[in-house]
Every structure is written in structure tokens, then in C-alpha cells.
Amino acid sequence: MPEDSAGQKTGSLACRVNSVLAAWAKPDSGAEVSVVTPHLLQELRAKGQWLRCRDLQQWESIKGIAAAPMVIKQEVKLDLRFDTINGGLTLKNLTCWVVSDGLPPGMGDILLSEGVMERLEYNAQALLDQARSVRDVYDMDEDVVPPGVRSVLAYAAATTIHPEPTPAEEELQPDEEQRCFPDIDVTQDREEARALEW
Incomplete structure (x- = not known):
């Protein structure tokens, strides 16, 4: 071992x-x-x-x-x-x-x-068939992505140098994050929440 x-x-x-x-x-x-x-x-x-x-x-x-x-x-x-x-x-x-x-x-x-x-x-299909025999829904939101390398192909992408954002891009970043990941009040109407989310 x-x-x-x-x-x-x-x-x-x-x-x-x-x-x-x-x-x-x-x-x-x-x-x-x-x-x-x-x-x-x-x-x-x-x-x-x-x-x-x-x-x-x-x-x-x-x-x-x-x-x-x-x-x-x-x-x-x-x-x-x-x-x-x-x-x-x-x-x-x-x-x-x-x-x-x-x-x-x-x-x-x-x-x-x-x-x-x-x-x-x-x-891969047999793997899905076997998983379905256990249950019909798997909530992938439960999964925690481990740090580090995801796969060989992901490694190539992870090692690419990303340019630093310009000051103008940094100003827009909070708005972009809010648009992609909005704060949603759990007490509000579901339809309103869905509209904000998508």
C-alpha cells in the first residue's frame, strides 16, 4: 500500500x-x-x-x-x-x-x-442505471468541491495566467456578483425570488 x-x-x-x-x-x-x-x-x-x-x-x-x-x-x-x-x-x-x-x-x-x-x-450509462436503482434524485448542491486539481484537463485551465482586472472592471464586479448571485429573502414570494435569480 x-x-x-x-x-x-x-x-x-x-x-x-x-x-x-x-x-x-x-x-x-x-x-x-x-x-x-x-x-x-x-x-x-x-x-x-x-x-x-x-x-x-x-x-x-x-x-x-x-x-x-x-x-x-x-x-x-x-x-x-x-x-x-x-x-x-x-x-x-x-x-x-x-x-x-x-x-x-x-x-x-x-x-x-x-x-x-x-x-x-x-x-457511464450503467453507472447512471445503478445510481437510479438507489434513488431517483441526487441533490448536487450538497457536494463540496475539494481544493486543488479537479482533473487533468482542469489543471491546464487552472494554470493559465489570468490578467488583473482594470479599475473600471473592479468597480463593476460587485454589481456583476449581485446579478449572478442575488441576495434573496427567503420570506418573499417564490415567483419573485425566481425572477430575481434568473
């Missing part, structure tokens, strides 16, 4: 890589390729592991991990083993692109692609 328990809070799964190293893998049904950090490969080599790496004949690039596209020069095959209530589950010969730097905080050491999730029979 990896020492850092933060992975559990972000949906990452504890796994064992090549039977020798504990790590975190993050399933991402929106990722087109699986990726691994160079740090994890260094740790595997430090344990005497011979890695099945291959230099790409043509360099590739991926977007969404950092503000700028990352150039991928190498790929590696890894074996990942997960513990489940039904016993161990092994993903053999998982091809991962080696990113040039680490993944954003909370993303773990390995990102599992959409293709991997499909092989494991992840199905």
Missing part, C-alpha cells in the same frame, strides 16, 4: 507495479492514453527492475497535464496489480507514455486511459 493516503481522497487506486513497488493509479475515462511519471520508473530501476521501454520513432505530444503540451519521447510496458474484494486483479503489459515531469498533485503516479477503462467494462 502506498504511504501517501491522499490518493484515496482523489479517486486514485492503490496498486503494485511489476510486483515490487506500491503506487497510485488514477482511472480517467477522459484520457486518450495511459501515462506514467519518470519518478516511478526511477524507483523501479532503483529496485533492480529491467523496464520494457521503447523510444518512439516519432515524438508525440499530449495536452492537459501542464499549461503547454508535453512532448512524449518514450513508452513503457508495466504490470499493475490491484486488490479487490474478489482477489487480485492484474493489468499485464499496460502501455504507458512516459511524461517528462510529474502529474498534478492528487493524480498519483499512473493515469489509466479511456481504453483501459473500457476493457475493464466501465460504462
